[in-house]
Amino acid sequence: MKDQNEQINISAVLHRVLKRKRTLAIAMGIALVLACGYIFPEPRYYMCSVDLAPELGDMSQMGGGLSDIASSMGINVGGTMLSDAIMPEFYPKLMKSNSFIVRLIGCPVKTADGSISTDYYTYLKNYQKKNPIMKPVGAIKKLFKKKPKAVPRGHKLDPFHLTKEEDDVFKVIRSKIKCSVDKKTNLITIMVKDQDPLVAATMANQTSEQLKDFISQYRTSKARKDQDYYKTLTDKAKRDYEASRRLYGQYADANTDVMLESYKLKLEDLENDMQLKFNNYSALNTQYQAAKAKVQEKTPVFTSVTTASVPLKPAGPKRMIFVLGVLFVTFLGTSVYVARDLIF
Secondary structure, three states, X not given: OOOOOOOOOHHHHHHHHXXXXXXXXXXXXXXXXXXXXXXXXXXXXXXXXXXXXXOOXXXXXXXXXXXXXXXXXXXXXXXXXXXXXXXXXXXXXXXXXXXXXXXXXXXXXXXXXXXXXXXXXXXXHHOOOOOHHHHHHHHHHHHHXXXXXXXXXXXXXXXXXXXXXXXXXXXXXXXXEEEEEOOOOOOEEEEEEEOOHHHHHHHHHHHHHHXXXXXXXXXXXXXXXXXXXXXXXXHHHHHHHHHHHHHHHHHHHHOOOXXXXXXXXXXXXXXXXXXXXXXXXXXXXXXXXXXXXXXXXXXXXXXXXXXXXXXXXXXXXOHHHHHHHHHHHHHHHHHHHHOHHHHO
Protein backbone atom coordinates (compact mmCIF):
# COMPACT_ATOMS: atom_id res chain seq x y z
CA MET A 1 0.00 0.00 0.00
CA LYS A 2 1.06 3.58 -0.48
CA ASP A 3 2.39 5.44 2.52
CA GLN A 4 -0.18 7.04 4.78
CA ASN A 5 1.06 10.52 3.80
CA GLU A 6 0.38 9.77 0.15
CA GLN A 7 -3.18 10.07 -1.09
CA ILE A 8 -4.72 7.89 -3.77
CA ASN A 9 -5.69 9.93 -6.82
CA ILE A 10 -9.32 8.87 -7.27
CA SER A 11 -9.69 10.66 -10.60
CA ALA A 12 -6.63 8.89 -11.95
CA VAL A 13 -7.98 5.54 -10.81
CA LEU A 14 -11.35 6.20 -12.46
CA HIS A 15 -9.63 7.33 -15.64
CA ARG A 16 -7.58 4.09 -15.70
CA VAL A 17 -10.70 2.00 -15.11
CA LEU A 18 -12.65 3.75 -17.88
CA LYS A 19 -9.68 3.34 -20.17
CA ARG A 20 -9.80 -0.39 -19.56
CA LYS A 21 -13.56 -0.56 -19.95
CA ARG A 22 -13.29 -3.57 -22.25
CA THR A 23 -11.67 -5.58 -19.46
CA LEU A 24 -14.27 -4.26 -17.02
CA ALA A 25 -17.13 -5.16 -19.38
CA ILE A 26 -15.82 -8.70 -19.87
CA ALA A 27 -15.42 -9.23 -16.12
CA MET A 28 -18.87 -7.80 -15.39
CA GLY A 29 -20.43 -9.91 -18.15
CA ILE A 30 -18.85 -13.12 -16.84
CA ALA A 31 -19.90 -12.25 -13.29
CA LEU A 32 -23.48 -11.55 -14.46
CA VAL A 33 -23.73 -14.88 -16.25
CA LEU A 34 -22.28 -16.83 -13.32
CA ALA A 35 -24.42 -15.03 -10.74
CA CYS A 36 -27.64 -15.55 -12.73
CA GLY A 37 -26.69 -19.13 -13.53
CA TYR A 38 -26.27 -19.87 -9.84
CA ILE A 39 -29.03 -17.89 -8.17
CA PHE A 40 -32.00 -18.37 -10.53
CA PRO A 41 -32.12 -22.20 -10.24
CA GLU A 42 -31.80 -21.85 -6.42
CA PRO A 43 -35.10 -23.09 -4.88
CA ARG A 44 -37.36 -20.50 -3.30
CA TYR A 45 -37.98 -20.64 0.45
CA TYR A 46 -40.68 -19.28 2.74
CA MET A 47 -40.52 -17.97 6.29
CA CYS A 48 -43.12 -18.28 9.05
CA SER A 49 -42.73 -16.91 12.56
CA VAL A 50 -44.56 -17.30 15.88
CA ASP A 51 -44.23 -14.97 18.88
CA LEU A 52 -44.79 -16.27 22.41
CA ALA A 53 -44.89 -14.41 25.71
CA PRO A 54 -43.92 -16.74 28.60
CA GLU A 55 -45.38 -16.58 32.08
CA LEU A 56 -42.87 -15.14 34.52
CA GLY A 57 -42.50 -15.87 38.19
CA ASP A 58 -42.93 -13.43 41.07
CA MET A 59 -40.96 -10.25 41.05
CA SER A 60 -38.59 -9.91 43.95
CA GLN A 61 -39.98 -7.57 46.56
CA MET A 62 -36.82 -5.53 46.74
CA GLY A 63 -35.50 -3.70 43.73
CA GLY A 64 -38.66 -4.02 41.65
CA GLY A 65 -38.45 -0.44 40.41
CA LEU A 66 -34.76 -0.82 39.66
CA SER A 67 -35.54 -3.97 37.65
CA ASP A 68 -38.06 -2.08 35.52
CA ILE A 69 -35.53 0.66 34.77
CA ALA A 70 -32.79 -1.85 34.02
CA SER A 71 -35.12 -3.90 31.81
CA SER A 72 -35.91 -0.86 29.69
CA MET A 73 -32.16 -0.50 29.14
CA GLY A 74 -31.76 -4.16 28.23
CA ILE A 75 -30.11 -5.10 31.53
CA ASN A 76 -31.30 -7.95 33.75
CA VAL A 77 -30.42 -7.31 37.40
CA GLY A 78 -32.23 -10.37 38.69
CA GLY A 79 -35.53 -8.65 39.45
CA THR A 80 -37.46 -11.15 37.33
CA MET A 81 -37.27 -14.52 39.00
CA LEU A 82 -38.37 -17.69 37.27
CA SER A 83 -39.29 -20.76 39.27
CA ASP A 84 -37.12 -23.06 37.15
CA ALA A 85 -33.59 -23.25 35.78
CA ILE A 86 -34.55 -23.02 32.09
CA MET A 87 -35.15 -19.31 31.56
CA PRO A 88 -36.33 -17.93 28.19
CA GLU A 89 -32.75 -16.89 27.41
CA PHE A 90 -31.86 -20.59 27.26
CA TYR A 91 -34.62 -21.56 24.81
CA PRO A 92 -32.50 -21.04 21.64
CA LYS A 93 -29.89 -23.50 22.94
CA LEU A 94 -32.58 -25.86 24.14
CA MET A 95 -34.17 -25.99 20.68
CA LYS A 96 -30.85 -26.96 19.10
CA SER A 97 -30.46 -29.97 21.38
CA ASN A 98 -31.05 -33.47 20.00
CA SER A 99 -33.59 -34.21 22.73
CA PHE A 100 -35.79 -31.38 21.48
CA ILE A 101 -35.31 -32.07 17.76
CA VAL A 102 -36.45 -35.67 18.34
CA ARG A 103 -39.84 -34.18 19.24
CA LEU A 104 -40.09 -32.56 15.78
CA ILE A 105 -38.98 -35.29 13.38
CA GLY A 106 -42.22 -37.27 13.72
CA CYS A 107 -44.51 -34.29 13.12
CA PRO A 108 -46.80 -34.87 10.10
CA VAL A 109 -46.36 -32.38 7.26
CA LYS A 110 -48.13 -31.82 3.96
CA THR A 111 -47.09 -29.63 1.05
CA ALA A 112 -49.34 -26.86 -0.23
CA ASP A 113 -50.09 -28.72 -3.48
CA GLY A 114 -50.93 -31.92 -1.57
CA SER A 115 -48.39 -34.01 -3.47
CA ILE A 116 -46.36 -34.92 -0.37
CA SER A 117 -47.78 -36.07 2.96
CA THR A 118 -45.29 -37.62 5.37
CA ASP A 119 -43.39 -36.95 8.58
CA TYR A 120 -40.90 -34.10 8.92
CA TYR A 121 -37.83 -36.37 8.99
CA THR A 122 -38.74 -38.16 5.76
CA TYR A 123 -39.69 -34.87 4.12
CA LEU A 124 -36.28 -33.31 4.82
CA LYS A 125 -34.45 -36.50 3.90
CA ASN A 126 -36.15 -37.26 0.57
CA TYR A 127 -38.12 -34.27 -0.70
CA GLN A 128 -35.81 -31.24 -0.50
CA LYS A 129 -35.13 -29.52 -3.82
CA LYS A 130 -31.51 -28.70 -4.57
CA ASN A 131 -29.82 -26.27 -6.92
CA PRO A 132 -28.94 -28.33 -10.03
CA ILE A 133 -25.75 -26.29 -10.36
CA MET A 134 -24.53 -27.80 -7.08
CA LYS A 135 -25.20 -31.42 -8.06
CA PRO A 136 -21.78 -31.92 -9.74
CA VAL A 137 -20.13 -30.44 -6.64
CA GLY A 138 -22.05 -32.90 -4.45
CA ALA A 139 -21.07 -35.79 -6.72
CA ILE A 140 -17.39 -34.82 -6.46
CA LYS A 141 -17.61 -34.59 -2.67
CA LYS A 142 -19.09 -38.08 -2.50
CA LEU A 143 -16.05 -39.48 -4.28
CA PHE A 144 -13.82 -38.38 -1.41
CA LYS A 145 -16.20 -39.28 1.41
CA LYS A 146 -16.04 -42.57 3.24
CA LYS A 147 -19.07 -44.75 2.84
CA PRO A 148 -21.22 -44.62 5.98
CA LYS A 149 -21.66 -47.76 8.00
CA ALA A 150 -24.69 -49.85 7.13
CA VAL A 151 -27.60 -49.29 9.51
CA PRO A 152 -28.61 -52.59 11.15
CA ARG A 153 -32.15 -53.90 10.83
CA GLY A 154 -34.57 -52.73 13.45
CA HIS A 155 -32.47 -49.64 14.14
CA LYS A 156 -34.24 -47.09 16.32
CA LEU A 157 -33.27 -43.45 16.45
CA ASP A 158 -31.20 -42.70 19.53
CA PRO A 159 -30.49 -38.97 20.15
CA PHE A 160 -27.42 -39.99 22.16
CA HIS A 161 -25.93 -41.94 19.24
CA LEU A 162 -27.00 -40.70 15.80
CA THR A 163 -26.04 -42.23 12.49
CA LYS A 164 -24.41 -40.06 9.80
CA GLU A 165 -27.72 -39.78 7.94
CA GLU A 166 -29.63 -38.83 11.08
CA ASP A 167 -27.00 -36.28 12.06
CA ASP A 168 -27.24 -34.65 8.61
CA VAL A 169 -31.04 -34.32 8.95
CA PHE A 170 -30.67 -32.90 12.47
CA LYS A 171 -28.24 -30.29 11.12
CA VAL A 172 -30.77 -29.32 8.44
CA ILE A 173 -33.46 -28.89 11.10
CA ARG A 174 -31.15 -26.66 13.16
CA SER A 175 -30.55 -24.49 10.09
CA LYS A 176 -34.27 -24.22 9.33
CA ILE A 177 -35.64 -23.51 12.82
CA LYS A 178 -34.41 -20.46 14.69
CA CYS A 179 -35.37 -19.11 18.09
CA SER A 180 -34.59 -15.67 19.50
CA VAL A 181 -35.52 -13.99 22.79
CA ASP A 182 -35.92 -10.27 23.38
CA LYS A 183 -34.00 -9.62 26.60
CA LYS A 184 -36.10 -6.57 27.43
CA THR A 185 -39.52 -8.18 27.11
CA ASN A 186 -38.67 -11.93 27.15
CA LEU A 187 -40.73 -12.24 23.95
CA ILE A 188 -39.87 -15.53 22.23
CA THR A 189 -39.76 -15.55 18.43
CA ILE A 190 -39.69 -18.89 16.62
CA MET A 191 -38.93 -18.68 12.90
CA VAL A 192 -39.11 -21.60 10.47
CA LYS A 193 -37.75 -21.60 6.92
CA ASP A 194 -38.83 -24.13 4.31
CA GLN A 195 -39.24 -24.56 0.58
CA ASP A 196 -43.00 -25.09 0.98
CA PRO A 197 -45.20 -22.42 2.64
CA LEU A 198 -47.60 -24.90 4.27
CA VAL A 199 -44.73 -26.94 5.74
CA ALA A 200 -43.13 -23.75 7.10
CA ALA A 201 -46.38 -22.72 8.83
CA THR A 202 -47.05 -26.26 10.10
CA MET A 203 -43.61 -26.62 11.64
CA ALA A 204 -43.72 -23.13 13.15
CA ASN A 205 -46.92 -24.12 14.94
CA GLN A 206 -45.60 -27.57 15.89
CA THR A 207 -42.32 -26.15 17.20
CA SER A 208 -44.10 -23.63 19.42
CA GLU A 209 -46.42 -26.35 20.76
CA GLN A 210 -43.51 -28.71 21.44
CA LEU A 211 -41.65 -25.93 23.24
CA LYS A 212 -44.69 -25.24 25.43
CA ASP A 213 -45.04 -28.96 26.19
CA PHE A 214 -41.33 -29.39 26.94
CA ILE A 215 -41.23 -26.46 29.38
CA SER A 216 -44.52 -27.54 30.96
CA GLN A 217 -43.23 -31.07 31.55
CA TYR A 218 -39.98 -29.72 32.94
CA ARG A 219 -41.59 -27.25 35.34
CA THR A 220 -44.22 -29.73 36.56
CA SER A 221 -41.98 -32.80 36.78
CA LYS A 222 -41.50 -32.55 40.56
CA ALA A 223 -45.21 -31.83 41.15
CA ARG A 224 -46.24 -34.75 38.90
CA LYS A 225 -43.92 -37.12 40.79
CA ASP A 226 -45.51 -35.98 44.05
CA GLN A 227 -48.97 -36.48 42.51
CA ASP A 228 -48.12 -40.03 41.40
CA TYR A 229 -46.62 -40.80 44.83
CA TYR A 230 -49.71 -39.60 46.73
CA LYS A 231 -52.00 -41.36 44.26
CA THR A 232 -50.23 -44.67 44.97
CA LEU A 233 -50.52 -44.14 48.73
CA THR A 234 -54.16 -43.03 48.44
CA ASP A 235 -55.15 -46.06 46.35
CA LYS A 236 -53.48 -48.40 48.86
CA ALA A 237 -55.10 -46.64 51.80
CA LYS A 238 -58.49 -46.89 50.10
CA ARG A 239 -58.06 -50.63 49.53
CA ASP A 240 -57.00 -51.11 53.16
CA TYR A 241 -60.02 -49.11 54.38
CA GLU A 242 -62.46 -51.04 52.17
CA ALA A 243 -60.98 -54.37 53.34
CA SER A 244 -61.28 -53.27 56.99
CA ARG A 245 -64.87 -52.12 56.43
CA ARG A 246 -65.83 -55.45 54.85
CA LEU A 247 -64.22 -57.33 57.73
CA TYR A 248 -66.10 -55.20 60.27
CA GLY A 249 -69.41 -55.68 58.45
CA GLN A 250 -68.98 -59.43 58.11
CA TYR A 251 -68.07 -59.82 61.79
CA ALA A 252 -70.97 -57.62 62.90
CA ASP A 253 -73.48 -59.53 60.70
CA ALA A 254 -72.23 -62.92 61.88
CA ASN A 255 -72.55 -62.01 65.57
CA THR A 256 -75.68 -59.89 65.67
CA ASP A 257 -77.33 -61.74 68.59
CA VAL A 258 -74.15 -62.46 70.53
CA MET A 259 -73.95 -60.50 73.80
CA LEU A 260 -70.55 -61.74 75.00
CA GLU A 261 -68.13 -59.07 76.20
CA SER A 262 -65.32 -60.57 74.13
CA TYR A 263 -67.48 -60.06 71.04
CA LYS A 264 -68.07 -56.41 71.92
CA LEU A 265 -64.34 -55.83 72.43
CA LYS A 266 -63.51 -57.51 69.11
CA LEU A 267 -66.17 -55.46 67.32
CA GLU A 268 -64.86 -52.28 68.93
CA ASP A 269 -61.29 -53.13 67.84
CA LEU A 270 -62.47 -53.70 64.25
CA GLU A 271 -64.40 -50.43 64.30
CA ASN A 272 -61.38 -48.53 65.64
CA ASP A 273 -59.14 -50.12 62.99
CA MET A 274 -61.65 -49.19 60.28
CA GLN A 275 -61.82 -45.62 61.57
CA LEU A 276 -58.02 -45.29 61.65
CA LYS A 277 -57.74 -46.55 58.10
CA PHE A 278 -60.50 -44.19 57.00
CA ASN A 279 -58.68 -41.26 58.63
CA ASN A 280 -55.46 -42.31 56.91
CA TYR A 281 -57.24 -42.59 53.57
CA SER A 282 -58.94 -39.22 54.06
CA ALA A 283 -55.64 -37.48 54.93
CA LEU A 284 -53.80 -39.01 51.97
CA ASN A 285 -56.64 -38.15 49.61
CA THR A 286 -56.44 -34.53 50.78
CA GLN A 287 -52.70 -34.51 50.03
CA TYR A 288 -53.34 -36.14 46.65
CA GLN A 289 -55.87 -33.46 45.70
CA ALA A 290 -53.41 -30.78 46.82
CA ALA A 291 -50.69 -32.37 44.65
CA LYS A 292 -53.05 -32.32 41.63
CA ALA A 293 -53.70 -28.64 42.26
CA LYS A 294 -49.94 -28.05 42.50
CA VAL A 295 -49.43 -29.54 39.03
CA GLN A 296 -51.96 -27.09 37.64
CA GLU A 297 -50.33 -24.24 39.54
CA LYS A 298 -46.87 -25.11 38.21
CA THR A 299 -48.03 -25.48 34.60
CA PRO A 300 -46.72 -22.39 32.76
CA VAL A 301 -48.87 -20.28 30.50
CA PHE A 302 -47.60 -19.08 27.12
CA THR A 303 -49.52 -16.30 25.41
CA SER A 304 -49.42 -16.51 21.60
CA VAL A 305 -48.73 -12.93 20.53
CA THR A 306 -48.67 -13.91 16.84
CA THR A 307 -49.80 -17.30 15.55
CA ALA A 308 -48.55 -19.29 12.56
CA SER A 309 -49.94 -18.32 9.17
CA VAL A 310 -49.15 -19.75 5.74
CA PRO A 311 -46.88 -17.20 3.98
CA LEU A 312 -48.12 -15.95 0.64
CA LYS A 313 -44.82 -14.70 -0.79
CA PRO A 314 -41.38 -16.33 -0.74
CA ALA A 315 -38.79 -14.79 1.57
CA GLY A 316 -35.85 -15.61 -0.67
CA PRO A 317 -33.46 -16.01 -2.19
CA LYS A 318 -33.16 -12.29 -3.00
CA ARG A 319 -32.05 -12.83 -6.55
CA MET A 320 -31.68 -9.22 -7.69
CA ILE A 321 -29.81 -8.26 -4.52
CA PHE A 322 -27.50 -11.23 -4.98
CA VAL A 323 -26.78 -10.37 -8.63
CA LEU A 324 -26.20 -6.69 -7.85
CA GLY A 325 -23.91 -7.64 -4.97
CA VAL A 326 -21.82 -9.92 -7.20
CA LEU A 327 -21.60 -7.21 -9.86
CA PHE A 328 -20.52 -4.63 -7.28
CA VAL A 329 -17.81 -6.89 -5.88
CA THR A 330 -16.65 -7.71 -9.42
CA PHE A 331 -16.50 -4.00 -10.29
CA LEU A 332 -14.41 -3.25 -7.21
CA GLY A 333 -12.12 -6.22 -7.79
CA THR A 334 -11.59 -5.40 -11.46
CA SER A 335 -11.00 -1.71 -10.68
CA VAL A 336 -8.35 -2.60 -8.10
CA TYR A 337 -6.71 -4.97 -10.58
CA VAL A 338 -6.47 -2.56 -13.54
CA ALA A 339 -5.36 0.37 -11.32
CA ARG A 340 -3.20 -1.59 -8.90
CA ASP A 341 -0.09 0.44 -9.66
CA LEU A 342 -1.95 3.62 -8.67
CA ILE A 343 -3.35 2.13 -5.47
CA PHE A 344 -0.54 -0.03 -4.08
